[in-house]
Amino acid sequence: MTAQLTPLDPKDAADLLTRGQAILLDIREPDEFARRHVKGARLRPLAxxxxxxLQIPKGQIPIFTCRSGMRTAANCDRLAAAVGGRGHILAGGVDGWAAAGLPLVENRxxxxxxxxxxxxxxxxxxxAGVILGFLVHPGFFGLSAFVGAGLTFAGATGxxxxxxxxxLAPWNRPARA
Structure with missing residues (x-):
């Protein structure tokens, strides 16, 4: 039997979590998780x-989440293989959880x-390159081309x-105690 993950409504997921029958695993990156996540969720980056x-506590069903549910849906086969048994994906992700009025941890x-x-x-x-290219000098269109080439390179190579x-920007550095 192949492992499968089925979508689970946020309120049903909250019920399973409250009863201690499930564990919520957030597959986003740490910077995304730090800003906003479901209370009690455990960070488990997809990478x-x-x-x-995965170490799933005995007797608990894994529920995977991301921001909108798109990332979990796109990686459903990988997540199911990691579970090797029954599991769920949170329908609508953290956004769906918030829309259902359930508690979140937010750090603005x-x-x-x-x-x-x-x-x-x-x-x-x-x-800026386009505006300056039209208003100041056509050479500024090169800025837009440079950024576009950089984004293309990033997409192709990772x-x-x-x-x-x-x-490296100061606002992205961890605060010192």
């Missing part, structure tokens, strides 16, 4: 799944997720130089 096998002081920062900076640079630079 670490194969390197570190945590920096925006790194990929959102990349999207904001890249979009701003492209827009290496994003802008993300690496933004990770």
């Amino acid at each position: 670490t799944l194969e390197a570190d096998p 002081k945590a920096p925006l997720e790194l990929m959102r920062q990349v999207q904001i900076v890249a979009g701003s640079l492209v827009l 290496f994003c130089g802008m993300a690496r630079l933004l990770a």
Whole structure:
């Protein structure tokens, strides 16, 4: 029998969690989790799944979540293989949980997720290049082309130089005690 994960409504998931019959595993990256997550969820980044096998407490059913449910749905086969038995994905993810009025842990002081920062900076640079290209000098269109080439390279190779630079920004550094 092949392991399968089935969608589970947030209220049903909350009921299982309250009764101690399930464990909620958030597959997002630590920066996403730090900003907003379901209370009681355990961080288990998707990137670490194969390197570190899942340890599901006996008698508990794993429920996987991400922000919107898209990432868990797209990786359902990988997650099911890691579970090897019965499990669920949280329908609608953390967003669905919030829409159902269930409790979240939110830290507005945590920096925006790194990929959102990349999207904001890249979009701003492209827009600035286009505006300056029309208003000041056509050479500024090169800025937009440079950013576009960088994003294409990042998508093709998995290496994003802008993300690496933004990770070094003061607001992305861990606070010292």
